[in-house]
Amino acid sequence: MRKNYCKYLLIVAMMFLLGGCSYSKGIKIMSTESNTFSKKSASFKKFDGEDKKIIILKKGENLELNYKKTVESGELDIKVMHKDEILLDLKENSGKETITAKDSGEYIVSIKGKAAKGSYEVKWDKK
Structure with a gap:
């Protein structure tokens, strides 16, 4: 029983480490x-608020982002940050961008809405 419990905890921990964390604040x-x-x-x-996705990168690793947003009203901003530095500010309605990690750590995809009506989709791949 204890062995199965340890395996379960290991699997859950690996999911968080490999996938990163995601959280939201505000109103949808x-x-x-x-x-x-x-x-x-x-x-x-x-x-009205912010959605965030934390992606863990190693130094020198590339993060390729494909994004698409539709804004019928209000404002919708998508940014990629690391240590409070804005690395990408995705102003266009769609596109593809690549960044190379300067150092290992958490890279954050931030989506902020201000009275926004619409949609977004952000896909990423680590290479």
């Missing part, structure tokens, strides 16, 4: 969301 009205190890997406009638 009439929304649908999807959050996986390599994609975060949502559609909403109103979004």
Whole structure:
């Protein structure tokens, strides 16, 4: 029994380490969301707040991002940050960007909505 419990805890810990963490704060009205190890997406009638996805990178590792956003009203900003430094500010409605990790650690994909109506999809791949 104890062996199975340890295996279960190890699997859960590996999921968090390999996939990163995700969290939200604020309000979403009439929304649908999807959050996986390599994609975060949502559609909403109103979004006031912030969604974040933490991605762990090693020094020299590349992070390739594909993104798409639709804004019917309000504002929707997508940024990639590391240690409070904005590495990418994705202003276009869609695109593909690649960054190379300057050092190991947490890289954050931040999606902020201000009275936003619309949707977003961000996919990433570590290389």
